[in-house]
Amino acid sequence: MDAQTLHILQQYVFEHAEIQHRLQNIAEYDEFIAQTLQIAAALNLNLTNEDLRATMQQARRTWVERWLV
Amino acid sequence: MTLREDLQGWIPLRLLGSPFPEAVEWLWAGAHPMESTFYDLWLSNLLKIPFNALFRRRTSLKELQQFAEEAPTLPLHGLIFHTSRCGSTLVANTLAALPQNQVISEPYLLERVVLQRFGAPNLPDDLRLIWLRALVNALGQPHTPQKQHLFIKLDALAVLRLDLFRQAFPDTAWTFLCRDPLEVFVSQQRETAVGFLPGYLDPELLGESLETLFMSPLETYQAHLLKSLYAAPLNLTNLEHGLLLNYTQLPQAMWGVLAPHFGVSLTPTEQVAMQTAARYDAKSAPGKIFTSDSQQKQAQANPNVRDLMQQHLLPVYTQLEAQRAAHYPPRSILSLTPHEEIV
Numbered sequence: 001m002d003a004q005t006l007h008i009l010q011q012y013v014f015e016h017a018e019i020q021h022r023l024q025n026i027a028e029y030d031e032f033i034a035q036t037l038q039i040a041a042a043l044n045l046n047l048t049n050e051d052l053r054a055t056m057q058q059a060r061r062t063w064v065e066r067w068l069v
Numbered sequence: 070m071t072l073r074e075d076l077q078g079w080i081p082l083r084l085l086g087s088p089f090p091e092a093v094e095w096l097w098a099g100a101h102p103m104e105s106t107f108y109d110l111w112l113s114n115l116l117k118i119p120f121n122a123l124f125r126r127r128t129s130l131k132e133l134q135q136f137a138e139e140a141p142t143l144p145l146h147g148l149i150f151h152t153s154r155c156g157s158t159l160v161a162n163t164l165a166a167l168p169q170n171q172v173i174s175e176p177y178l179l180e181r182v183v184l185q186r187f188g189a190p191n192l193p194d195d196l197r198l199i200w201l202r203a204l205v206n207a208l209g210q211p212h213t214p215q216k217q218h219l220f221i222k223l224d225a226l227a228v229l230r231l232d233l234f235r236q237a238f239p240d241t242a243w244t245f246l247c248r249d250p251l252e253v254f255v256s257q258q259r260e261t262a263v264g265f266l267p268g269y270l271d272p273e274l275l276g277e278s279l280e281t282l283f284m285s286p287l288e289t290y291q292a293h294l295l296k297s298l299y300a301a302p303l304n305l306t307n308l309e310h311g312l313l314l315n316y317t318q319l320p321q322a323m324w325g326v327l328a329p330h331f332g333v334s335l336t337p338t339e340q341v342a343m344q345t346a347a348r349y350d351a352k353s354a355p356g357k358i359f360t361s362d363s364q365q366k367q368a369q370a371n372p373n374v375r376d377l378m379q380q381h382l383l384p385v386y387t388q389l390e391a392q393r394a395a396h397y398p399p400r401s402i403l404s405l406t407p408h409e410e411i412v
Contacts, residue, residue: 010124014075024099024120032119056122063116066083066177067263 001051009040073139079126081207082112084181088190095126106161108176133203142209143171143219147331148234148243152298153225154256155248156319161222163323166346167339171216173208175224183230185271201237226264228301229274242331245302248316250295250382252366254374257291265291292377299385313393320347
């Protein structure tokens with residue numbers, strides 16, 4: 001997923017409190033991804049399951065690698 | 070919505086930008102409280118929430134400063150520096166036993182702006198100061214409405230830049246907790262922290278050359294590092310607002326001296342709460358009663374460690390202990406506590 005697409009998705013969620021709240025309270029990854037994909041589709045963002053998983057994995061990886069210079 | 074409203078329930082995760090930090094990334098904490106005082110452990114747990122793997126907020130330094138101006142966060146009541154493996158977690162946990170205290174231990178993002186890592190771009194001190202103040206303010210967002218005071222226990226290495234913290238927070242009380250360096254040394258040998266390995270810190274922080282330190286045996290490197298940690302308070306021009314403590318004074322010194330030094334007056338109930346918290350081993354499974362392992366560690370030191378102790382650590386430790394004796398009890402509590410109550 002490119003940075004601009006991620007930004008659009010993030011901003012939409014941040015601007016809609018009820019959507020943000022709903023996503024924050026999902027504990028299961030599969031359900032979270034399914035709901036996020038629905039939101040992305042409504043925004044005409046062409047995202048797949050693999051796109052979201054890869055982005056989320058990369059975000060987790062950057063945290064693990066935080067000590068690397 | 071204001072920035073403060075946007076960031077309600079969010080906490081700072083990490084710094085972004087290279088070569089110098091440019092922004093802070095925030096994580097949603099919501100209704101997931103800290104379960105220990107270790108900040109990065111809280112972050113690791115929060116990162117398990119799917120939302121936090123995809124939706125993170127960002128603020129620039131300017132926005133962070135705007136955030137500080139919009140409404141003050143918790144006042145910084147105390148900074149805890151230490152040599153590692155000396156009871157600092159016990160101190161943090163004991164302070165955190167009082168619900169009005171927000172205690173944050175070893176947040177890596179502070180270490181990131183304060184310490185010069187080996188191979189990293191050298192951030193100018195004026196920029197370090199700006200970031201340090203802004204991040205401490207961000208960490209001071211109260212986690213619950215009960216919180217009134219912020220305490221930060223730094224990673225052991227942070228004391229190498231004690232001067233920077235004194236500049237950033239000149240009126241904030243601080244303490245430096247140490248222990249017989251032989252016991253710290255043995256503990257680090259048993260379980261070495263990543264910061265105690267060559268290649269983590271810039272050798273200039275230790276006043277040594279790359280060749281001297283990185284080509285030395287590991288024990289020699291660690292002896293030089295420990296020497297620098299113990300010397301840090303001695304390198305200040307004065308110990309204003311400081312309290313030097315030794316592991317041997319724990320736990321009584323926490324409520325007898327440290328709490329008043331940090332401007333916290335305790336009710337009898339609060340003192341009991343601290344005493345109860347101090348009974349437990351801070352690093353083991355919940356419920357395990359603390360017992361000192363000093364004798365065990367003294368016995369485990371190998372001949373090389375003992376030689377390094379004599380050569381590099383004993384002189385600075387002796388000097389530090391002399392300073393501790395000369396400045397104890399600290400002026401901060403002399404007007405508050407009768408001498409006969411001081412432990």
